[in-house]
Amino acid sequence: MRKILLATGLGAMAAIAAGSAGANDELNRMSQNPAEWVMPTGDYANQRYSKLKQINASNVGKLQVAWTFSTGVLRGHEGGPLIVGNTMYVHTPFPNKVYALDLANENKIIWSYEPKQDPNVIPVMCCDTVNRGLAYADGKIFLHQADDKLVALNSKNGNVEWTAVNGDPSKGQTGTSAPMVVKDKVLVGTSGGEFGVQCSMTAYNIKDGKQAWKAYSEGPDDQILFDEKTTSLGKPVGKDSSLKTWEGDQWKIGGGCTWGWIAYDPSLNLVYYGSGNPSTWNPKQRPGDNKWSMTIFARSPDTGVAKWVYQMTPHDEWDYDGVNEMILTDQSIDGKPRKLLTHFDRNGLGYTLDRTDGELLVAQKYDPKVNWTTGVDMNKSSPTYGRPKVVAEYSTDQNGEDHNNKGICPAALGSKDEQPAAYSPETQLFYVPTNHVCMDYEPFKVSYTAGQPYVGATLSMYPPPGETNMGNFIAWDGKTGKIVWSNKEQFSVWSGALATAGNVVFYGTLEGYLKAVDAKTGKELYKFKTPSGIIGNVTTYEHNGKQYVAILSGVGGWAGIGLAAGLTDPTAGLGAVGGYAALSNYTALGGTLTVFTLPQQ
Amino acid sequence: MALHPARGFAHASDDATPIAEDKLLRIICLLTAAAILFAAGGTAFADGSGDPAAVKKSDQGEYTDKDGNPTYKVQQDGTVDWYTYSGYRRYHSECHVCHGPDGMGSSYAPALKDSLKTMSYGEFIATVASGRKNVNTAQENVMPAFGNNPNVTCYLDDIYVYLRARANDAVGRVRPAKHEDKTAAYTKAEDSCMGTKQ
Numbered sequence: 019m020r021k022i023l024l025a026t027g028l029g030a031m032a033a034i035a036a037g038s039a040g041a042n043d044e045l046n047r048m049s050q051n052p053a054e055w056v057m058p059t060g061d062y063a064n065q066r067y068s069k070l071k072q073i074n075a076s077n078v079g080k081l082q083v084a085w086t087f088s089t090g091v092l093r094g095h096e097g098g099p100l101i102v103g104n105t106m107y108v109h110t111p112f113p114n115k116v117y118a119l120d121l122a123n124e125n126k127i128i129w130s131y132e133p134k135q136d137p138n139v140i141p142v143m144c145c146d147t148v149n150r151g152l153a154y155a156d157g158k159i160f161l162h163q164a165d166d167k168l169v170a171l172n173s174k175n176g177n178v179e180w181t182a183v184n185g186d187p188s189k190g191q192t193g194t195s196a197p198m199v200v201k202d203k204v205l206v207g208t209s210g211g212e213f214g215v216q217c218s219m220t221a222y223n224i225k226d227g228k229q230a231w232k233a234y235s236e237g238p239d240d241q242i243l244f245d246e247k248t249t250s251l252g253k254p255v256g257k258d259s260s261l262k263t264w265e266g267d268q269w270k271i272g273g274g275c276t277w278g279w280i281a282y283d284p285s286l287n288l289v290y291y292g293s294g295n296p297s298t299w300n301p302k303q304r305p306g307d308n309k310w311s312m313t314i315f316a317r318s319p320d321t322g323v324a325k326w327v328y329q330m331t332p333h334d335e336w337d338y339d340g341v342n343e344m345i346l347t348d349q350s351i352d353g354k355p356r357k358l359l360t361h362f363d364r365n366g367l368g369y370t371l372d373r374t375d376g377e378l379l380v381a382q383k384y385d386p387k388v389n390w391t392t393g394v395d396m397n398k399s400s401p402t403y404g405r406p407k408v409v410a411e412y413s414t415d416q417n418g419e420d421h422n423n424k425g426i427c428p429a430a431l432g433s434k435d436e437q438p439a440a441y442s443p444e445t446q447l448f449y450v451p452t453n454h455v456c457m458d459y460e461p462f463k464v465s466y467t468a469g470q471p472y473v474g475a476t477l478s479m480y481p482p483p484g485e486t487n488m489g490n491f492i493a494w495d496g497k498t499g500k501i502v503w504s505n506k507e508q509f510s511v512w513s514g515a516l517a518t519a520g521n522v523v524f525y526g527t528l529e530g531y532l533k534a535v536d537a538k539t540g541k542e543l544y545k546f547k548t549p550s551g552i553i554g555n556v557t558t559y560e561h562n563g564k565q566y567v568a569i570l571s572g573v574g575g576w577a578g579i580g581l582a583a584g585l586t587d588p589t590a591g592l593g594a595v596g597g598y599a600a601l602s603n604y605t606a607l608g609g610t611l612t613v614f615t616l617p618q619q
Numbered sequence: 620m621a622l623h624p625a626r627g628f629a630h631a632s633d634d635a636t637p638i639a640e641d642k643l644l645r646i647i648c649l650l651t652a653a654a655i656l657f658a659a660g661g662t663a664f665a666d667g668s669g670d671p672a673a674v675k676k677s678d679q680g681e682y683t684d685k686d687g688n689p690t691y692k693v694q695q696d697g698t699v700d701w702y703t704y705s706g707y708r709r710y711h712s713e714c715h716v717c718h719g720p721d722g723m724g725s726s727y728a729p730a731l732k733d734s735l736k737t738m739s740y741g742e743f744i745a746t747v748a749s750g751r752k753n754v755n756t757a758q759e760n761v762m763p764a765f766g767n768n769p770n771v772t773c774y775l776d777d778i779y780v781y782l783r784a785r786a787n788d789a790v791g792r793v794r795p796a797k798h799e800d801k802t803a804a805y806t807k808a809e810d811s812c813m814g815t816k817q
Binding site for chain 1: 717
């Protein structure tokens with residue numbers, strides 16, 4: 019059976035909707051009420067910051083468990099619950115159950131929903147059957163199922179109001195990301211970078227589920243929704259900016275998946291998100307810059323048309339997906355107020371850009387061990403402006419197929435993965451959960467078959483030589499690109515952080531601890547071991563005058579598959595030093611929501 | 620037990636059609652039947668395919684045991700045969716998402732380092748080619764058919780040999796540090812199977 023590269027036939031024409039965007043003011047207003055948590059990222063700016071301060075640095079040490087809830091599902095629990103009024107909405111990994119819990123009535127289950135999905139979708143999910151959460155708007159709960167269907171549920175009773183088919187799992191298209199509601203549309207990405215999917219961001223009308231626009235990450239201009247005004251680093255990208263950077267039809271199986279978080283700036287009317295790795299992981303098989311994989315996109319939520327783009331890792335050689343969250347802040351640089359976008363990329367660089375036009379302001383390593391690049395060319399007149407300088411020793415492309423490239427930092431799971439950072443406007447610091455992991459990477463020849471893995475490399479991961487911690491929780495100054503403080507963690511920190519006005523920052527650990535640290539110093543103030551390892555995001559809300567902190571535990575995800583199953587096994591001899599042990603010695607599978615509060619006075 | 624019919628199955632070198640459906644089915648039936656006849660013995664060195672000791676080496680660099688099944692060869696200094704190494708790579712590209720790193724298993728799929736202690740070469744080939752479903756009220760385990768995926772079918776023996784080495788603790792939970800060279804005959808068969816030009 020000779021393998022022929024099949025065109026995937028995903029040529030769904032991008033339908034540009036007429037700009038009939040009734041602003042979703044209600045949702046924007048609700049997101050500013052700290053008692054609720056109405057979108058997966060907390061607010062449109064992705065800051066994961068709460069103004070609540072009943073729980074603060076002086077009393078957080080007294081935190082207690084208020085109540086718990088078992089999701090009944092094993093595997094990795096990413097994301098966190100939504101809190102809308104008196105109802106909490108909890109989601110799970112495959113089979114993607116949804117529970118509506120009544121906060122006003124002993125947290126009883128108001129309704130639950132479990133879609134019927136073909137279990138054949140499980141093996142086409144690259145990195146565990148995770149789901150990163152729900153979206154809410156106009157009395158609907160939006161669920162992005164593993165089988166890449168987007169479902170709108172009635173928030174009062176869980177009835178299905180509409181279903182949109184976003185992709186085809188038999189071709190490797192799956193759903194893991196949280197949808198995001200912007201104005202009258204709900205935006206949803208695609209997973210499948212390890213299956214040669216031509217990935218896209220798609221907007222559906224929240225009213226009826228009709229597709230408004232679909233913007234691919236690579237392909238012809240009418241598929242990627244670029245026009246003559248689309249810029250990169252201040253210059254128009256011109257015609258066929260993506261096609262020119264792929265050999266032949268390879269863009270049709272080019273990856274660039276969009277499974278991360280989405281941000282929105284209502285005043286600029288732009289949505290921001292990143293694209294993932296180009297397929298395959300073997301860079302030799304796909305010459306060129308592979309645009310626009312590994313890219314930050316700024317698009318109109320009404321039409322999908324891109325205003326500006328910036329490709330962080332041209333021609334990826336390490337699987338450094340660019341999907342991590344974009345955090346929007348208003349800060350002053352050199353005394354001048356700027357509208358900023360800060361992004362902690364898998365490639366180990368923390369980027370700060372001007373989000374109005376995509377001007378690159380800062381690109382610095384947020385883990386000192388990052389070694390694949392010596393840094394980004396910041397000289398605006400240089401022909402390589404904005405490109406990272408690749409160190410030849412760690413170039414899996416230059417060293418070729420069947421060569422085992424040793425000691426590359428960070429590992430493919432990045433100095434940070436999807437686990438979102440938080441930002442406090444008070445300290446003006448970013449709180450970043452990080453991986454501190456290096457790898458050996460050996461690319462080899464692969465062939466594409468629709469719906470089958472299309473990987474083309476094998477990896478070993480381990481902590482940086484001479485170190486025993488595989489994670490850090492850091493505070494970062496996005497204006498200067500410097501680490502302010504850094505706490506070592508034994509395992510990668512794969513949990514989304516939460517910053518609060520109480521001068522406390524929360525995060526979870528893979529062993530299962532919920533931790534609270536001082537926002538200014540990083541000093542640990544509280545920790546509690548939840549039933550399983552934490553890869554979920556910390557949420558806070560207020561009910562009946564009391565502040566609560568909620569976290570999903572349930573180890574899994576890429577961290578679970580990679581680390582939990584034993585890449586850090588002390589007997590494996592992977593250069594790990596004493597005191598180092600497999601995650602399986604600390605925790606086991608199982609999804610539970612744990613909710614904390616202060617004891618009654 | 621002689622499982623010879625499948626020799627060269629994964630690396631058909633004369634033509635580029637290693638897995639014609641009818642041929643595959645015939646092989647599977649034959650192999651499964653052979654496997655059922657084979658009673659697992661209680662010898663110290665035996666897995667699902669019998670004694671793994673290598674007795675012969677092909678010009679593609681593949682070792683076989685006394686029954687003609689593909690097997691591994693690990694030298695005293697830790698150098699592994701090319702198939703074990705290649706299998707390590709392909710396993711971690713195609714299989715480990717469900718079966719866990721190093722064949723250790725996960726909640727989706729069994730640990731193949733254990734499965735191969737009782738599973739024969741023939742059963743292995745049949746399962747990979749056709750897939751397997753185990754869906755009931757307690758679990759939904761589905762193994763897809765890899766019969767049309769050349770990244771797997773062109774490397775069936777490689778993956779089998781690697782896992783056989785894991786099942787016999789001949790290779791640990793690490794990337795094999797040293798390996799025999801890839802032979803010219805192997806490269807030729809690989810290119811033919813994968814449909815790549817030289």
